[in-house]
Amino acid sequence: MATSATGTHAPQLDEKRFTPRELNGARILCECLIAQGVDTIFGYPGGVLLPLYDVLAEYPEIRHILVRHEQAAAHAADGYARATGRVGVCMGTSGPGATNLVTGIATAMLDSAPVVAITGQVSKALIGKDGFQETDITGITLPITKHNWLVMETADLAETVKKAFVIASTGRPGPVLIDIPKDVFQGKTFFKGYPSEVKMRGYNPTVYGHVRQIKQAAKMINEAERPVILSGWGVTISGAFDELMELAERGDIPVINTLQGLSSFPTAHPLSLGMPGMHGGIHANHAINDSDVLIAIGTRFDDRVTGNLKSFAKNSKIIHIDIDPAEIGKNVPVHIPVVGDVKNVLQVLNKYVDKRQHSEWREKIAEWKVKDVKRRENEMSRRGRLRPQYIVQQMSEVLGGDAVITVDVGQNQMWVAQHFNFQKSRSFVSSGGLGTMGFGLPSAMGAKIGLGEKTPVWAVCGDGGFQMTLQELATLIQDDIRVKIAIFNNGVLGMIRQWQQVFYDNRQHSTPLISPDYLKLADAYGIRAWRVTEREDVARVIAEANEWPGPTIVEFVIPEVDNVFPMVPPGGSNLDALSAEDVDKQH
Amino acid sequence: MAENNSKKHTIIVWLEDEPGALNRVVNMFRRRAFNIESLSVGHTEETNISRMTLSVIGEDNHVEQITKNLYKLLEVVKVTDVTSEGALIRELAMVKVTADNPQSRSEIMQFAEIFKARVLDVANDSILLEAVGAEDEVDRLFGLLRRYGIKESVRTGRVAMARGSAAVAAI
Numbered sequence: 157m158a159t160s161a162t163g164t165h166a167p168q169l170d171e172k173r174f175t176p177r178e179l180n181g182a183r184i185l186c187e188c189l190i191a192q193g194v195d196t197i198f199g200y201p202g203g204v205l206l207p208l209y210d211v212l213a214e215y216p217e218i219r220h221i222l223v224r225h226e227q228a229a230a231h232a233a234d235g236y237a238r239a240t241g242r243v244g245v246c247m248g249t250s251g252p253g254a255t256n257l258v259t260g261i262a263t264a265m266l267d268s269a270p271v272v273a274i275t276g277q278v279s280k281a282l283i284g285k286d287g288f289q290e291t292d293i294t295g296i297t298l299p300i301t302k303h304n305w306l307v308m309e310t311a312d313l314a315e316t317v318k319k320a321f322v323i324a325s326t327g328r329p330g331p332v333l334i335d336i337p338k339d340v341f342q343g344k345t346f347f348k349g350y351p352s353e354v355k356m357r358g359y360n361p362t363v364y365g366h367v368r369q370i371k372q373a374a375k376m377i378n379e380a381e382r383p384v385i386l387s388g389w390g391v392t393i394s395g396a397f398d399e400l401m402e403l404a405e406r407g408d409i410p411v412i413n414t415l416q417g418l419s420s421f422p423t424a425h426p427l428s429l430g431m432p433g434m435h436g437g438i439h440a441n442h443a444i445n446d447s448d449v450l451i452a453i454g455t456r457f458d459d460r461v462t463g464n465l466k467s468f469a470k471n472s473k474i475i476h477i478d479i480d481p482a483e484i485g486k487n488v489p490v491h492i493p494v495v496g497d498v499k500n501v502l503q504v505l506n507k508y509v510d511k512r513q514h515s516e517w518r519e520k521i522a523e524w525k526v527k528d529v530k531r532r533e534n535e536m537s538r539r540g541r542l543r544p545q546y547i548v549q550q551m552s553e554v555l556g557g558d559a560v561i562t563v564d565v566g567q568n569q570m571w572v573a574q575h576f577n578f579q580k581s582r583s584f585v586s587s588g589g590l591g592t593m594g595f596g597l598p599s600a601m602g603a604k605i606g607l608g609e610k611t612p613v614w615a616v617c618g619d620g621g622f623q624m625t626l627q628e629l630a631t632l633i634q635d636d637i638r639v640k641i642a643i644f645n646n647g648v649l650g651m652i653r654q655w656q657q658v659f660y661d662n663r664q665h666s667t668p669l670i671s672p673d674y675l676k677l678a679d680a681y682g683i684r685a686w687r688v689t690e691r692e693d694v695a696r697v698i699a700e701a702n703e704w705p706g707p708t709i710v711e712f713v714i715p716e717v718d719n720v721f722p723m724v725p726p727g728g729s730n731l732d733a734l735s736a737e738d739v740d741k742q743h
Numbered sequence: 744m745a746e747n748n749s750k751k752h753t754i755i756v757w758l759e760d761e762p763g764a765l766n767r768v769v770n771m772f773r774r775r776a777f778n779i780e781s782l783s784v785g786h787t788e789e790t791n792i793s794r795m796t797l798s799v800i801g802e803d804n805h806v807e808q809i810t811k812n813l814y815k816l817l818e819v820v821k822v823t824d825v826t827s828e829g830a831l832i833r834e835l836a837m838v839k840v841t842a843d844n845p846q847s848r849s850e851i852m853q854f855a856e857i858f859k860a861r862v863l864d865v866a867n868d869s870i871l872l873e874a875v876g877a878e879d880e881v882d883r884l885f886g887l888l889r890r891y892g893i894k895e896s897v898r899t900g901r902v903a904m905a906r907g908s909a910a911v912a913a914i
């Protein structure tokens with residue numbers, strides 16, 4: 157039955173594909189995924205999925221990556237999606253396979269990543285009877301998916317798959333889940349082909365902004381003396397890199413990127429102010445505070461961005477452009493809302509925005525920035541210590557603008573956010589919303605598969621987060637996924653250690669953690685690895701690891717005590733950021 | 744949340760009859776920490792479409808968020824807040840009241856008549872009434888009956904419809 161991977165079978169396959177015929181649910185699913193353009197599934201088999209795994213070999217167009225834990229399958233699908241803009245697909249069996257996906261699905265939900273999760277379910281007759289490995293995964297994932305389905309008829313499968321991909325990838329993207337009972341995979345039905353369209357009465361995302369609103373926004377921008385742009389992940393999702401650039405340059409408007417919005421605007425651009433909020437630059441937070449017009453684009457005013465809402469942008473009129481109407485007015489009151497796809501909205505907006513110069517305003521920001529520049533210089537220059545900020549800066553120099561960086565969560569994430577020079581869209585992948593430790597490596601795996609040979613993909617992880625999903629090293633080897641891993645080994649759960657130091661009087665608990673010998677670990681998996689302890693070696697090793705034709709691990713041994721600054725205490729005003737000196741004084 | 748501008752809103756939701764649709768609505772309220780005062784749901788003139796009347800207490804912008812989040816649910820076809828439109832709002836209640844002597848029996852019957860409540864059943868020591876009316880009417884009837892002893896009661900929660908010939912439907 158299995159079609160061989162020769163070029164000659166293609167016409168036959170097509171004929172097979174377009175002839176209506178009786179197929180079982182498993183084959184229908186594969187046909188639909190291929191028609192949808194899916195090339196990779198990150199998955200793990202199990203009892204109820206066996207009818208599907210039984211036919212996967214017939215569909216060589218679909219590459220199945222056997223992960224080592226379903227959480228990694230979900231993160232990999234997510235990383236694939238974020239790095240490419242295409243929908244990522246993951247799969248797990250009923251019960252524990254499905255629940256293992258949950259963290260990854262929630263991660264994708266909070267960062268609006270288009271992921272289709274497929275789960276096997278016990279046979280229809282067993283549903284509700286606590287059958288072996290039955291779990292109510294549609295119930296469990298109800299609040300963490302954009303939508304989900306339990307498919308009860310093989311005949312409904314094709315349409316459901318189509319709906320799933322439409323919903324995951326349009327409007328505000330997000331994860332969806334399709335739960336498929338074993339006998340729906342086995343049941344046969346007449347397959348008429350993958351539907352090219354589906355009707356969903358209750359699903360009509362607003363993609364074009366209201367022109368009157370846009371004109372009002374343009375007027376407000378044109379009259380502004382101290383405008384500032386806050387750009388988020390929505391800019392990247394909608395592919396509005398160029399449009400944002402045009403808006404910023406036309407109006408001479410400084411651009412601040414949220415954590416997720418990094419890489420929606422080049423870090424080194426003269427108008428770029430980097431990140432705001434908890435670990436944002438002083439100048440970025442001051443610019444928001446002193447702005448008269450804040451143009452928030454594709455962003456949702458997360459508390460890590462705003463700090464205390466009472467003191468956030470209290471002097472500014474706010475224009476909020478977002479595709480999700482429920483984001484408007486959710487956290488901050490807005491003067492001019494524009495609901496629509498960011499790219500479409502900016503294309504229209506840019507027509508009405510005047511060319512301006514805001515020299516005075518930019519000079520003022522430059523004054524605030526002096527402090528930031530000083531801090532950076534300090535962080536780079538402390539002699540004799542291999543500091544993470546320096547490593548990130550070197551990574552940036554060596555890798556240039558081509559690489560995609562995925563990060564884990566904690567200090568490592570913030571150091572990359574603060575010091576990497578992002579040049580192109582989708583070059584930064586981070587679990588910003590859920591803050592999921594263990595995200596770095598598997599998301600890099602997905603990103604690498606999605607991007608292919610040419611684009612280097614680096615995962616930057618702390619020793620804590622890396623140990624949460626390091627089982628995936630085996631996946632890298634088995635499927636020759638050439639991810640480059642940088643472990644920032646400080647021997648502690650760094651960000652927790654920092655909080656205990658700063659906010660809990662340095663009462664340290666449960667933060668030191670041991671690691672395996674990473675060189676030996678890498679060796680055990682057959683992965684090339686380096687340990688770096690000296691500044692002089694950083695650039696050379698990064699280059700070598702990057703060149704090596706295979707996955708690599710670079711362990712950077714960094715000081716146990718090093719902090720991410722500036723730091724706004726949670727719930728505090730963004731203007732009251734603590735500096736290294738403030739914290740030194742505390743102790 | 745400041746409660747000063749809070750008021751009771753009546754929201755009508757039309758949704759497709761999909762498995763779990765009701766669950767999604769209720770779950771959204773729980774997840775976003777919105778409170779539901781009452782909820783009633785039933786079929787409509789259109790096949791596959793259910794109509795839900797929700798009564799919620801909140802400030803206007805809070806209720807606006809509720810509306811927007813309802814629209815995010817795939818099954819939800821339409822949402823209208825009829826609070827300010829002077830819609831007719833009714834509730835149906837059934838109440839079983841203790842009536843174990845002739846005097847209480849006749850008083851209860853009188854109240855029933857005043858409130859246009861129907862007597863559905865009479866037993867040795869109780870009367871079962873059905874009342875239809877605006878929420879506060881039902882409240883007042885219940886208030887009067889309380890002293891006889893309410894053995895059992897049920898209220899449907901609000902249902903609402905706008906006046907006039909214009910029909911508000913799912914489309």
Ligand SMILES: Cc1ncc(C[n+]2csc(CCOP(=O)(O)OP(=O)(O)O)c2C)c(N)n1
Nearest residue numbers: 566567568591593618619620621649650651
């Ligand atoms: C799954 C998960 N558990 C716990 C946390 C809370 N948390 C946030 S940062 C952090 C420490 C991370 O330590 P490490 O991975 O070593 O990175 P570092 O901060 O040292 O760079 C923890 C425990 C989390 N974000 N995710």
